[in-house]
Amino acid sequence: MKRKLSNQFLRNFLVIFLLTMLDTVLAFVFLSFASGLIAGSLAKNQYPASAIIKEDYNQIDASAVVQNGGGVQVVDKEYRVVYSRGLDTIGKDKLTIEEFTAFLTDSKSKSYHYDILYHPKGEFWLIVTFPTSIRLDFSLVYNKEAAAGDFMQACLVIAFVVLIYLLILALFAFTYSRITAASITIPLQKLCDGTRLLREGDYSVRVDLRLKNEFAELQNTFNDMAARIEHEISLRKKSEEDRRRLILDISHDLKNPMSSIQGYAELLMKKGMTEQECDEHLKIILNNSKRANRLLTELFELSQLDSPEFSLKLLETDICEYIRQICGDFVPQLEREGFKYEFNIPEDSVFALLDTDRFNRIIQNLANNVMRYNPEGTMVTVSLTVQNHQVLIDFSDDGIGIPDHLANNIFKPFVRVDDSRNSKTGGSGLGLFIAKRIAEAHGGDLILLPNKNRGSTFRITIPAI
Numbered sequence: 001m002k003r004k005l006s007n008q009f010l011r012n013f014l015v016i017f018l019l020t021m022l023d024t025v026l027a028f029v030f031l032s033f034a035s036g037l038i039a040g041s042l043a044k045n046q047y048p049a050s051a052i053i054k055e056d057y058n059q060i061d062a063s064a065v066v067q068n069g070g071g072v073q074v075v076d077k078e079y080r081v082v083y084s085r086g087l088d089t090i091g092k093d094k095l096t097i098e099e100f101t102a103f104l105t106d107s108k109s110k111s112y113h114y115d116i117l118y119h120p121k122g123e124f125w126l127i128v129t130f131p132t133s134i135r136l137d138f139s140l141v142y143n144k145e146a147a148a149g150d151f152m153q154a155c156l157v158i159a160f161v162v163l164i165y166l167l168i169l170a171l172f173a174f175t176y177s178r179i180t181a182a183s184i185t186i187p188l189q190k191l192c193d194g195t196r197l198l199r200e201g202d203y204s205v206r207v208d209l210r211l212k213n214e215f216a217e218l219q220n221t222f223n224d225m226a227a228r229i230e231h232e233i234s235l236r237k238k239s240e241e242d243r244r245r246l247i248l249d250i251s252h253d254l255k256n257p258m259s260s261i262q263g264y265a266e267l268l269m270k271k272g273m274t275e276q277e278c279d280e281h282l283k284i285i286l287n288n289s290k291r292a293n294r295l296l297t298e299l300f301e302l303s304q305l306d307s308p309e310f311s312l313k314l315l316e317t318d319i320c321e322y323i324r325q326i327c328g329d330f331v332p333q334l335e336r337e338g339f340k341y342e343f344n345i346p347e348d349s350v351f352a353l354l355d356t357d358r359f360n361r362i363i364q365n366l367a368n369n370v371m372r373y374n375p376e377g378t379m380v381t382v383s384l385t386v387q388n389h390q391v392l393i394d395f396s397d398d399g400i401g402i403p404d405h406l407a408n409n410i411f412k413p414f415v416r417v418d419d420s421r422n423s424k425t426g427g428s429g430l431g432l433f434i435a436k437r438i439a440e441a442h443g444g445d446l447i448l449l450p451n452k453n454r455g456s457t458f459r460i461t462i463p464a465i
């Protein structure tokens, strides 16, 4: 690809090179045309020496020449300047023969135009001087009478100069084409390398072109894309890992009650067991089947929350009234189990969009956890406040609390503080995970507030309307 682009640039610059040559030739043609065009209008050509010369130089009228910024001098055969009007570039009254010869031969290269005419009868030279506006001394002259050697030599020199000119032009064109091509092919190559690495699975690849043009935009887009892919891949890896762990945990948690059910059912089938033993075995079977059933129900609930068809049936609800009612429903159970309680729910009406069936699940999980994991006499407090259009429902207890090292993970599935205690209480470690997902689906959240003294405080937030 690199070579193809470079060659393309070289071809383009070859065309430019040919066009430049053509333009150079045209420039000379135009210049000679322009010089012919302006020649007629120049003052020096309007007042040539031949037009004003008189046999008696004293009668020469130099006024028009002087008016146009020029000058007229007459040099006699003794090389004395005998007549002078206007511009005088000789600057002397008398010249030596050498000085006059030098003046005649140098007159072409000066920044003045001289028209010199000899009057044979009057025996004087008439010199008409005009300042040169612009001099362009390029003219191609060919005289057949010139010596053949001279012609060949001149042709060789001209050919050599033209060749050098073309070589320099070609060198410039070639160098420029390479530099221009490189400014495209190098960043392109770097981007290609990056893309290849990305395709090969190196998602950490980033391109740094150190440019500020369109390639920089492409580089930023590429880097952005690579960062996103890297993020997505790491998310996917994590979710695969989570899923793998979930399946492992589920099978582990189901295995215990199922094998216990199987074992005790086999025992029951044996003859010779007292009625009391039978009852105890049946109780164990019942408890284990309840545990398995609860785990399956929670898993079913979780898969419902995960399913794309899942949606909440949101209704505008007075959340104070609603929480007050739920708390009231819990009172008999709290009293029965020996828990103290306090509810701080304002009398006002605060509205929020709730799917009350699902939202019940959050409160139920939190309340069950308080009663399941804390000893009798634990104080349960439910308070509701509104802050910045957010309803905050704090569910706290002064019980055993949750160890700091688990505080960040307590909402992850199957995380439990004490596995052995949980197998007794039948906890699966899914309750808080489900509750948090439901709160999030409501546009809110469920968090564990940092432990101040003892016990734990869970905070549900939900947007007020």
Ligand code: ADP
Residues within 6 Å of the ligand: 365, 369, 370, 373, 374, 397, 399, 400, 401, 402, 410, 415, 416, 417, 418, 422, 426, 427, 428, 429, 430, 431, 432, 433, 456
């Ligand atoms: P589980 O089904 O095991 O109750 P949860 O996700 O509801 O699962 O709770 C996770 C763990 O957090 C529980 O196993 C328990 O150890 C701990 N926990 C939850 N709430 C409380 C609480 N109010 N006091 C003490 N520990 C709690």
